[in-house]
Amino acid sequence: MKQLKQIHPLGWNILIGTIFGRMATSMSIPFLAIYLTQVKGVSAAMTGTIIAVSSLAGILSSFYGGYLSDKLGRKKVLLTSIFLWILVFIGFGVADSVLSFFIMNALNGVCRSVFEPTTRALLSDITDQKNKLLIFNLRYAAINVGVVFGPILGIFLGSAKTTFPFYIAAAIYTLYGISLLLTFMKTELASEANETSRISFREAFHVTRKDKLLLLTLVGIILCITGFSQLTSTLPQYFAMSPEIKDGARTFSILLSLNAVVVLIIQYPVVRIARNYSPIRSIMLGNLFVGLSLFSFAFAKSIWMIGLVVIFFTVGEVLLFAMMDVLIDEISNPDMKGTYFGAMGFTQLGNVLGPWTGGLLLDSYGVSDPAILFGCLMIITLSGLPVLLLVKKEMEKKVTIIKQHVHV
Numbered sequence: 349m350k351q352l353k354q355i356h357p358l359g360w361n362i363l364i365g366t367i368f369g370r371m372a373t374s375m376s377i378p379f380l381a382i383y384l385t386q387v388k389g390v391s392a393a394m395t396g397t398i399i400a401v402s403s404l405a406g407i408l409s410s411f412y413g414g415y416l417s418d419k420l421g422r423k424k425v426l427l428t429s430i431f432l433w434i435l436v437f438i439g440f441g442v443a444d445s446v447l448s449f450f451i452m453n454a455l456n457g458v459c460r461s462v463f464e465p466t467t468r469a470l471l472s473d474i475t476d477q478k479n480k481l482l483i484f485n486l487r488y489a490a491i492n493v494g495v496v497f498g499p500i501l502g503i504f505l506g507s508a509k510t511t512f513p514f515y516i517a518a519a520i521y522t523l524y525g526i527s528l529l530l531t532f533m534k535t536e537l538a539s540e541a542n543e544t545s546r547i548s549f550r551e552a553f554h555v556t557r558k559d560k561l562l563l564l565t566l567v568g569i570i571l572c573i574t575g576f577s578q579l580t581s582t583l584p585q586y587f588a589m590s591p592e593i594k595d596g597a598r599t600f601s602i603l604l605s606l607n608a609v610v611v612l613i614i615q616y617p618v619v620r621i622a623r624n625y626s627p628i629r630s631i632m633l634g635n636l637f638v639g640l641s642l643f644s645f646a647f648a649k650s651i652w653m654i655g656l657v658v659i660f661f662t663v664g665e666v667l668l669f670a671m672m673d674v675l676i677d678e679i680s681n682p683d684m685k686g687t688y689f690g691a692m693g694f695t696q697l698g699n700v701l702g703p704w705t706g707g708l709l710l711d712s713y714g715v716s717d718p719a720i721l722f723g724c725l726m727i728i729t730l731s732g733l734p735v736l737l738l739v740k741k742e743m744e745k746k747v748t749i750i751k752q753h754v755h756v
Contacts, residue, residue, distance in 0.1 A: 356474040359483060361531045362467050365524040366490040372517035374498025376440070378580045378604060379507035380453070381703075382588050382597050387509055390446060392585055396707025398450050399581050403699030405454040406461030411556075413462030414469065414690015422470040422686070423532050425462060430525040433459035437518035441511050461693045469686040472677055484673040485619055492615070495608035499601040508597040556691050561679050561742045566694050568735040572631065572668055573698025574705070575638045575729025579607065579661070582706030582725070583645070590715040592649050599651060603658045610662040618666045627671035627678065628743060632736045637664025639729035646718035679743070701728075 355363075381399055384390040390398070417425040436459055439452045468487070475483045505513045556562055583603075587596035622630040641661035648654045673689075680688030705728065709721045 354476065354479055355483065355486075357535050358528075358531055359471055359474055361527055362471060363486055363490045365527060366467075366487060367494045368520050369524055370491045370494030371498040371501070372437075372494075372520040374495045374604070374608075375500075375502035375505065376437075376507055376511075376513040376517050377456075378499065378584065378600075379502050379513075379597070380449070381581060381584050382508040382600070383511070384446075384449065385585060386588060386597075388446070392589075392710045393704075393707045394446065395585070396581060396703040396710075398446070398453055400700040400703040401450055402453040402457035402460070403577075403696040403703075405457035406693050406696040407700065409458045410461035410465055410693020410696065411687070411690045414465045414686040414688070414693070416462075417466040417469055417686035417690070418684060422466055422473065425466045426470070427525065427529060427532070429459050429463040429466070430521060430528065433463060434518050434521045434525065437514045437521060440514035441518070443511060457696075461696065465689040465693060466686065468673055469689045472685050472689075480677060481619070481623060481674055484677075485615065485670055487673075488670055489612060489615055492608040492611040496605055496612065499604040499608075503598060503601045556684075556687065559679075561739065561746065562688065562691060564735060564739045564742060565675065565679065566691065568635075568732050568739055569631070569672065569692075569695040570698040570701070571729060571732030571735065572635045572638065573695055574702040575635070575642055575698075575725060575732075576665060576668065577699045577702030578642060578706055578725055580604075581703035582710065582721075585707075585710055586645075586715055586718070586721070589710070590718075593654075599654070602651075603654060606655055607658055607662050607665070610659050611666055614663060615666050615670060618663070619670050622667065622671060626740070626743065627675035628736060628740045630667045630671040631675065632733060632740070634664045634667030634669075635729065635732050635736065637661070637667060639664075639726045642729060643719075643722050643726040646722040 381395050384395045384398060385392060413425065413429070433456070436452060436455045439455070440449075443449050443452050468484075471483050471487065472480065502508075502513060505516070507513045584596070584600045587593050587600045590596065593599055638661060641657050641664060644657045644660065645654070648657045672692075676688055676692055677685070706721075706725065709724055713720050715721075
């Protein structure tokens with residue numbers, strides 16, 4: 349309770365806004381794949397491409413967005429990106445052609461990849477070191493509270509058959525944006541633009557490009573996210589196409605809500621145990637859980653078996669994402685928090701490779717041989733383990749060097 353009282357008003361604003369924001373996006377975006385294939389008749393591969401372009405656009409914009417949040421200040425970047433995002437949701441509502449959905453999802457990726465790293469950098473700025481694990485995990489919990497209700501609302505609103513829920517998402521983000529504006533007006537940040545304001549974009553890129561630890565971390569997390577992305581890209585298509593799964597869209601929405609509920613139930617005990625170990629160990633174990641559970645989907649036919657696999661998958665998700673922000677905060681340059689969190693946008697390459705690979709595998713093998721489909725996805729995911737092991741060794745080496753300097 350004492351730690352909760354120390355959370356900055358902007359921190360509470362972001363946490364509450366995250367709940368409703370994720371509720372809005374999870375009642376619309378995850379159903380886009382089903383809407384495109386079942387209503388618009390778009391192929392699985394093209395649908396995967398449309399879903400993937402959001403992350404591809406994010407990759408190209410997140411680093412620059414993070415850099416701008418350091419250079420121009422969190423306030424300007426947050427407010428600009430969220431009000432542009434509102435226009436994108438309206439665009440989804442009126443979209444009708446494959447090209448229009450492609451463009452809207454690309455712009456969705458740009459707005460999300462600028463807004464999200466900036467909120468994480470702001471939370472880092474306004475939170476004491478001892479409370480950072482708490483604030484990052486509260487944010488993660490807020491995401492999942494939103495995702496508990498979002499898919500259920502999506503089914504109620506018919507998100508698999510209409511784009512109307514995107515208008516509701518626009519309204520919710522409008523309220524979020526206004527609340528941020530009012531909170532910024534009532535509070536003052538210690539520093540809106542820090543030392544990085546004197547560093548050019550080229551210099552910031554050069555610093556991060558030379559950071560071996562950061563680069564290895566990005567590669568490892570890309571492979572983790574490639575596996576995790578199957579939850580909202582390949583799986584909904586697989587459920588909708590499989591003759592052995594009744595009412596795939598409804599099954600998917602139930603499992604998405606189950607995923608979020610399980611996160612909320614297990615997050616605190618899992619994080620309580622994981623905090624006794626380095627964040628990289630947690631991420632490695634999470635990668636293993638996600639990879640193995642993906643393969644298990646090939647043999648799960650009943651709703652109960654699928655639910656069990658989703659729970660196993662969710663344990664891996666918590667191990668991955670509960671510690672990811674903490675890991676980046678640990679390895680980042682203190683004067684370049686926004687830039688480093690922005691660099692995390694490159695991990696969205698996993699959200700490009702995941703839907704694209706899953707779509708190709710679905711087109712190639714269909715749902716008749718799920719062992720091949722999910723076996724390939726498992727192998728891709730688990731290939732992240734050797735890379736993460738190198739990250740662990742680099743972190744240990746860095747700690748040793750720091751200790752030697754202290755003793756000298």
